[in-house]
Amino acid sequence: MTVSDPIVESVITTLSRSVREIRQGLIGRRGSANAENPSGETQMEADIWADDLLADRLSSIDGISQYASEERDTVLDCGGDTSTGDGYAVAVDPLDGSSNLKSNNAMGTIVGIYDAPLPARGDELVAAAYVLYGPITTMVLATDETVLEYELTGGERRLVRRDVTLPEDPVVYGFGGRVPDWTDEFRSYARAIEQEYKLRYGGAMIGDINQVLTYGGVFGYPGLVSRPEGKLRLQFEGNPIGYIVERAGGRSSNGHQSLLTVDPNADDIHERTPVFVGNDALIDRLEAELADTRM
Ligand SMILES: O=P(O)(O)OC[C@H]1O[C@](O)(COP(=O)(O)O)[C@@H](O)[C@@H]1O
Ligand SMILES: [Mg+2]
Ligand SMILES: [Mg+2]
Known part of the structure; x- marks a missing residue:
């Protein structure tokens, strides 16, 4: 095709x-x-x-x-x-x-x-x-x-x-960064998610995203205490993955808004961003948990 x-x-x-x-x-x-x-x-x-x-x-x-x-x-x-x-x-x-x-x-x-x-x-x-x-x-x-x-x-x-769509009932989750480096707000979200879904984290975002697209769930690489901007890059990783997951019926977020609506830093093609993608309800819960951390 x-x-x-x-x-x-x-x-x-x-x-x-x-x-x-x-x-x-x-x-x-x-x-x-x-x-x-x-x-x-x-x-x-x-x-x-x-x-x-x-x-x-x-x-x-x-x-x-x-x-x-x-x-x-x-x-x-x-x-x-x-x-x-x-x-x-x-x-x-x-x-x-x-x-x-x-x-x-x-x-x-x-x-x-x-x-x-x-x-x-x-x-x-x-x-x-x-x-x-x-x-x-x-x-x-x-x-x-x-x-x-x-x-x-x-x-x-x-x-x-054809028409790849996120399954409605989520099954898996995967979060990057060391746990002691997570913020309190993100840790509280992660603790709740851990009780409900199965961990799938392989150290390559694409492998983890493909699990989310196959089984439903959430992938995130959050902003860290030592690096609030997170690890993944907006232009090369966050945006394309956000676009794919949104087209497949899910949501993307930097913690507060869709990755696709973030205005890039014109002087930094390598700008980093927290990245969250997955089923709507799981991203809604994340944004609610992080709401008070908005700068
Ligand atoms: O080793 P960590 O901190 O879990 O980071 C893994 C994340 O970093 C990445 O490897 C970054 O991508 P690159 O390998 O392209 O730099 C992601 O694929 C992956 O999700
Ligand atoms: Mg790379
Ligand atoms: Mg990468």
Whole structure:
């Protein structure tokens, strides 16, 4: 099944065709690159390699005017002018959860396609997708029309689920950050959720989000006492995941409002944000618990 927007279709086709190579290329690149990304995190060899590969391929697509990623300081200009509506901007987390390379656990790739120059609000997304490198490789793609799940084999994508929707009865939860570093308000929310649902936390957001989309529930990486802005990045992680979960009938939040309505810091493409996504009722409860912490 192809997407009606030809630029989005080109990005998704290019991503699908690159995934086998990325997966194969992880072998031999599990070590640290002895370098830091702009967020100050140690980069793995595979982070840099996957970023170069995706930058090269996505930036050469007709209609893509900007490429940005977690692994590079600045936005890459690819021709065209996003501000005049001439082309889309792609924001990429080339490998999500790359610290899982060491222990050989799940990882992902995230792509947000914005109809605005970066950094942009999440409601400027026209599509977002993630690839999950699990026992099999799958991709979830959200557009304004629907959410689709594909299996990726041999460079091709095979539709396995149409109109992906969060199940109504939530089952799982997963929260990041060390418990002593949680705020009192978030801890109180987490304690209640723990009594009701099953813990699923794998150290790669994409793996955990895919569980939420499959079983229903809530994923969160909260603001911490030591780092109120949290860990995840708005442009590369929060917005695309918020868009996918909202399109699938759930909600996203930074603790107080939908991630898609947050005005980005124009000077910081790597801005971090608390991220919460999941079933409506669970995000409502979270926002009620955090209401008094609004700045
Ligand atoms: O190790 P922690 O603190 O649990 O953090 C895990 C979180 O950080 C991330 O790995 C951040 O993403 P990157 O690996 O792309 O930097 C998320 O995928 C995951 O949810
Ligand atoms: Mg990530
Ligand atoms: Mg990453």
